[in-house]
Amino acid sequence: RLARRDKVELPVETSDRCLNLLMMAFLLFPAIKKIKRESLTQQR
Known part of the structure; x- marks a missing residue:
């Protein structure tokens, strides 16, 4: 877990x-x- 955390923490x-x-x-x-939806209703 520590190794993974270090790898994740590098590109924070x-x-x-x-x-x-x-x-x-x-x-x-x-x-x-x-x-x-509003724009579609306005167009109609």
């Missing part, structure tokens, strides 16, 4: 960025869906 910045991007995607996905 990259992993944090990936996690942040994933969280943002999860948060924005429903909002984007709502915006798409």
Whole structure:
């Protein structure tokens, strides 16, 4: 476990960025869906 942890801890910045991007995607996905639905209804 220690060896694995060391390997994971080395690229902390990259992993944090990936996690942040994933969280943002999860948060924005429903909002984007709502915006798409609104735009579709407006077009009609």
